[in-house]
Structures are given as structure tokens and as C-alpha cells.
Amino acid sequence: MSTEASSSTAAARPGPTREAKVAVLLTSPGQVIPDIARLMDLAGFQDHLPKASETLLKVNISWQHYYPGCSTSPWQLDGVTQALKAAGYDRLTPVQNGTVVVDSHDGEKGNKHDRVFAKHGMTPVHLQDRGARWVPYAPKAKMLVLDTIFPDGIEIPEMFLGTNIIHLPTLKTHVFTTMTGAMKNAFGGLLNNRRHWTHSVIHETLVDLLQIQQEIHTGVFAVMDGTIAGDGPGPRAMRPHVKNLILASSDSVAIDAVAAKLMGFDPMSIPFIRLAHEAGLGVGNPSEITVEGIDISDINFHFSKDEDTFVSWGQKQIYWGKLHRFEKVLLRTPIVPWAFFGSNLYHNKYWYPLQGKRRIAKMMETDWGQLFKSY
Helix, strand or coil, rough: CCHHHHHHHHCCCCCCCCEEEEEEEEEEEEEEEEHHHHHHHHHHHHHHHHCCCEEEEEECCCCCCCCCCCCCCCCHHHHHHHHHCCHHHHCEECCCCCCCCCCCCHHHHCCHHHHHHHHHCCCCCCCCCCCCCCEECCCCCCCCCCHHHCCCEEEEEEHHCCCCCEEEEEEEEECCCCCCCCCHHHHHHHCCHHHHHHHHHHHHHHHHHHHHHHHCCCEEEEEEEEEEECCCCCCCCCCEEEEEEEEEEHHHHHHHHHHHHHHHHCCHHHHHHHHHHHCCCCCHHHHHEEEEEEECCCCCCCCCCCCCCHHHHHHHHHCCCCCCHHCCCCCHCCCCHHHHHHHHHHHHHHHHHHHHHHHHHHCCCCCCHHHHHHC
């Protein structure tokens, strides 16, 4: 499919308005499936996702291992799928991406996504696999950084053109972006295996990706799982906390802003939220967002901001610190596997067995842990 065809497909989709609505509900393991359907109704999902389009479920896999609050939960995926099917959406395709340090095929098993796919007769697409076709795309709007980072051209998955997309992030902190949610969930789906080139300008990159999404998709929606939320050096080495919350919105900026506020952060102090708000791609100022469902005005998780692991501290030295002048040599040349090896060694061989497993075992004693085991 040509770039011209993709642009004309998206031309009919109206741009975002300054009215933003985010639905937030309290839930429990026994009620989370029907609560997700009620949540999506509160957020008006059918008004934003045309049934004539194929609907992609953008699964988040931040780690191939199950770690509470890290990746899309099985009940999140299950609840969204059941709600869509009940509403008459019959063209559903899960999509997921691997990274240079995470295998999405292992991840769908470790996080029990494969059980949900089998339950609903869905076949996932792994965007890094050979059969997934990537095509050149020339954004209609001016990019902040992507055209500079990729001067030979931007490529996106061909299957994304003219589809609805539902992002399935979790409510958690992030070492590079303070928090991660709907906007960050597009990072893996829309950028190929050179996406790490953009980390030094990650906030601007997320804004560019949201602009592209609004050009190529017929509808964009997000359902965020905050039943178990992650605090600390996310997206992997976090402290999981049971919070029993679920969120949904058709405004990616607004749902991320509400999630940031719940964590105890000022959303407009987070660059990607502020930049997207200023660009008119969504609403990031909490005073301009209508929250449906529960009153969240007194909720503050008091999560920690900008914590690091040894690995993320080193990465920040390359992206923004004393080693920045060596970034291209270290991360964009054939010697780059050293970085992937170091990250895997730290997270999978050191942190996960020595700290992660203890936290997982404790969470498995909760009702949410029991629900995970039931899948």
C-alpha cells in the first residue's frame, strides 16, 4: 500500500477536540470482566471505534516473564475482548512487538496472553516476525524529531493503515518518561527494531507517534490496567501495589495525564504529556479533563519519581549525560549488542531471581495473584 493511500484513508477521521473524558472505576478480581465492559461504555468506545474497521488490540509486553503490573494482564485482554465481541466487533486482531531485550513469543506465554487468544479464537501478529510487512510512511504533519532520527524515511506496519487500535497499557512508572501508558504503548508498535535510536528524544518521539496514529487509524482508544500498579524504576524493576483501578479513554494524552495524577505526579511537568497537549493532540491538563465513574480527587499513590537501576543510570549517561557524545557509536553501530547483553544480564540473571521472584511470590498470595493463576 502506498503512502498516498494511507494518507487518504486517514483524511476522513476528524481531529481531536479539546473536550476529554476519562473513565475510572474501582474493581475486584471477581468483577473485573464486567467492570471493564462498563468502563468502556462510560468512555464511549463505540463512538470512537467504527465497526466497519478491523480493530487491533495493541498488547503491551514489557518483559517476557510475568511480573505484576509490568505487561498487559490476562484479565485486561480478556475483558476488552469480551466487551468488543458483545458490542458486535467481529474483526479483532491482537498485535504485539518484541524488543531488542524481550521476545514477544515468550512474553505472550509468560503473561498468559496465549490462553486468552485461544479462548477467543484470535491469532496474534508479532510485528517483528518476517511475515509482518513494514511500509514507508510520510506524515502529513511536521514531525518534531522522527524525520531527523530516520532521514532515510519512517516505516510503519502496513496492517495498521485504516484500522482501529486499542492500547492495553498498565499503570506504571518508567525510568525514561516518568510514567508510561497509552502514548508509550505505541512506541513498540509503530517503530521497528531501531526504536532505541530515539531514546535521547523519547518525549518528542511519543508526540510524533501520536500524530501518526491520528493520521493512519480510524479510531484510537485505550484501556489501562491499574489493578496492580508499578512504582519505582519501571517498566520492569518495580514495586507492585494492588490499587484495584481500571481506566479507559479515547484521548491518549488525557488517560496518561489522569494516570500520572493518580501516581502523584503533575502531568503537565512530564514533557510528552505537555508537548502533546500544546500540539492539540489531546488534553493533558487535569482541570480540562472530565472523569467519569469514581471521584479521584483525593487519590494519590505517592509513587517515586525518576528512580534508576544500575542499567538505567548507565543508559541515561549515554542519552543525556557524560557519554552522550558517544551515543551513535555505542548504540547505532555493530557494537550495540553489548548494551542488550548488559540489560539482559542485569534484569534476567541478577534482578529477577534475587528480587523479582520474591515480589511475585508475595503478589501471588493476593486475590489478583489467584486470578492470574486461574488463566
